[in-house]
Amino acid sequence: MDPKNKTKIVLITGGSRGIGKSIAISAAKRGIDVILTYNSNPEQGRAVANEINDNGGKAVALHLDTSRTDTFDGFADQVSHLLKSEWSRNHFDYLVNNAGIAQRSLIKDTTEEIFDKIVNVNFKGVFFLTQKLSSLITDGGQIINISSALARFAFPGVAVYGALKSALEGLTRYFAKEYAERKIRVNSVAPGTIDTDFGGGKGDESHRKQLASMNALGRLGQADDVGDFVASMLSDDSRFVNAQRIEVGGGIMI
Numbered sequence: 090m091d092p093k094n095k096t097k098i099v100l101i102t103g104g105s106r107g108i109g110k111s112i113a114i115s116a117a118k119r120g121i122d123v124i125l126t127y128n129s130n131p132e133q134g135r136a137v138a139n140e141i142n143d144n145g146g147k148a149v150a151l152h153l154d155t156s157r158t159d160t161f162d163g164f165a166d167q168v169s170h171l172l173k174s175e176w177s178r179n180h181f182d183y184l185v186n187n188a189g190i191a192q193r194s195l196i197k198d199t200t201e202e203i204f205d206k207i208v209n210v211n212f213k214g215v216f217f218l219t220q221k222l223s224s225l226i227t228d229g230g231q232i233i234n235i236s237s238a239l240a241r242f243a244f245p246g247v248a249v250y251g252a253l254k255s256a257l258e259g260l261t262r263y264f265a266k267e268y269a270e271r272k273i274r275v276n277s278v279a280p281g282t283i284d285t286d287f288g289g290g291k292g293d294e295s296h297r298k299q300l301a302s303m304n305a306l307g308r309l310g311q312a313d314d315v316g317d318f319v320a321s322m323l324s325d326d327s328r329f330v331n332a333q334r335i336e337v338g339g340g341i342m343i
């Protein structure tokens with residue numbers, strides 16, 4: 090049994106940079122303990138955990154490649170051992186499926202290799218990681234899938250990415266349906282154009298201005314615009330919000 094009135098724990102994939110890092114730091118500021126994952130850059134992952142630990146929070150960084158479904162059983166075991174050794178617990182409270190990769194190829198140039206890579210990280214990985222970790226999530230906990238405004242409209246060069254984010258929003262509803270028996274809520278948060286290194290960054294000044302002009306607030310989003318919002322959902326204040334898509338994009342394409 091996990092202790093009552095315990096500190097909440099969130100597991101965030103891709104918590105070493107950009108939006109995931111912001112979610113981790115903002116959650117820690119709200120008193121939530123953090124397990125974050127990195128893929129290619131262990132130093133950045135550990136630096137985020139150190140920043141949280143140095144500021145009175147508690148965080149651990151683990152390696153995870155969300156395209157490697159064959160490693161997910163081992164990762165779930167690692168999380169289970171970590172929960173016991175660091176928190177004397179069997180469960181964590183919130184899962185944020187944030188890790189993702191971009192696409193920059195027109196349909197005519199999209200190879201099967203590019204297609205499979207994006208599917209594996211942005212959709213298949215989310216499905217099977219959630220499946221493998223679900224027994225470690227507290228009943229009454231929450232899952233948040235990071236989608237994209239591109240799930241709602243189309244631009245050239247991101248067909249597979251955008252279609253998969255739409256699929257992820259559909260999957261969010263199916264997760265919510267099946268995990269409802271354990272009162273686990275599942276929502277998706279869809280960022281607009283956020284100024285991170287995603288897909289190589291947001292380009293030169295004129296491109297950035299064009300992207301900024303696409304939303305009603307007239308600016309590029311910052312990682313903290315999304316991170317603070319997602320962290321704010323990790324509480325009982327959102328207790329009746331379930332199976333929803335919430336866009337954080339400053340009113341993009343309205």
Ligand SMILES: NC(=O)c1ccc[n+]([C@@H]2O[C@H](COP(=O)([O-])OP(=O)(O)OC[C@H]3O[C@@H](n4cnc5c(N)ncnc54)[C@H](OP(=O)(O)O)[C@@H]3O)[C@@H](O)[C@H]2O)c1
Nearest residue numbers: 103105106107108128129130154155188189237283285287
């Ligand atoms: N930025 C935007 O404009 C925007 C807009 C809409 C939606 N989103 C979504 O927001 C999420 C985060 O994007 P971001 O802008 O923060 O991206 P980012 O700055 O590029 O950071 C990506 C994060 O994901 C991790 N990652 C990449 N490939 C991975 C893999 N195969 N396995 C596990 N982790 C992996 C990276 O870890 P390493 O560095 O260690 O490899 C990093 O922590 C993504 O799902 C993205 O689709 C972003």
